[in-house]
Amino acid sequence: MKRIPLALAVLAVALAPASSAFADTFDFSFTGTFFSGAGTFTATPDGGNDYLITAVTGEVNGVAITGLLPIGSYPTGFLQTPNDNILIYPAGLGGTRDFDHDGVSFALKNGDDVNLNDTLLQEYAVAGSNNFTETDSVTVTEVPAPEPGSLLLLGTGILGAAGVIRRRIMA
Numbered sequence: 001m002k003r004i005p006l007a008l009a010v011l012a013v014a015l016a017p018a019s020s021a022f023a024d025t026f027d028f029s030f031t032g033t034f035f036s037g038a039g040t041f042t043a044t045p046d047g048g049n050d051y052l053i054t055a056v057t058g059e060v061n062g063v064a065i066t067g068l069l070p071i072g073s074y075p076t077g078f079l080q081t082p083n084d085n086i087l088i089y090p091a092g093l094g095g096t097r098d099f100d101h102d103g104v105s106f107a108l109k110n111g112d113d114v115n116l117n118d119t120l121l122q123e124y125a126v127a128g129s130n131n132f133t134e135t136d137s138v139t140v141t142e143v144p145a146p147e148p149g150s151l152l153l154l155g156t157g158i159l160g161a162a163g164v165i166r167r168r169i170m171a
Helices: 003-015 148-170
Strands: 025-031 036-045 050-060 063-068 086-088 104-108 113-119 122-127 132-135 137-142
Touching (some): 122 137
Antiparallel strands (some): 025 137, 036 050, 063 104, 104 113, 113 122
C-alpha cells in the first residue's frame, strides 16, 4: 500500500507535458549619443514570432520607467507612426530587428516618454517631451524559464525527501 503514492507520483511526472516553455519576459538595453536605458519587457505571444508587450520596468538615464503607454498613444514624429507595442522576436528579414516601425512606448517618472522602434532597418529611440530622435544600438534577449515538467520533477523530489525525513522522525 505504501508504494501506491510513489507509483502515482512517478506516473504524474511521466505524463507531465515536456513542451519547451518560452518565457514571456525579455531583457532590453539601448545606448545612443544622448540617452540610454535598460529594463525588462513582459509580453504575450501572438501565435507567431511577434509578441505584444504588456508591461515594462527599468530606467532611462537613471530615471525610472513608470509604465507602458497605451497602443496608438505615442505622438508621431519624423519617420514615426503611433506605437503598437509589438516586439518582433526572433529578428525579421533584412537585419537584426527587434521592433517594428511603430515601436514600443513607455513613460518615465520625470514625465517624458520613450519610443523604441525600427525604421529603415535602423533602430531608433525617441525620448523627451520634444521627441528627440537618435539612432541607437538596441539589444533584446529572451529570459529563459524552466519547463513545467522540470518544476514538477523538482517538486516531487522535495516531497519525497520530506516523506523520508518524516518517516525517520516517526520511527
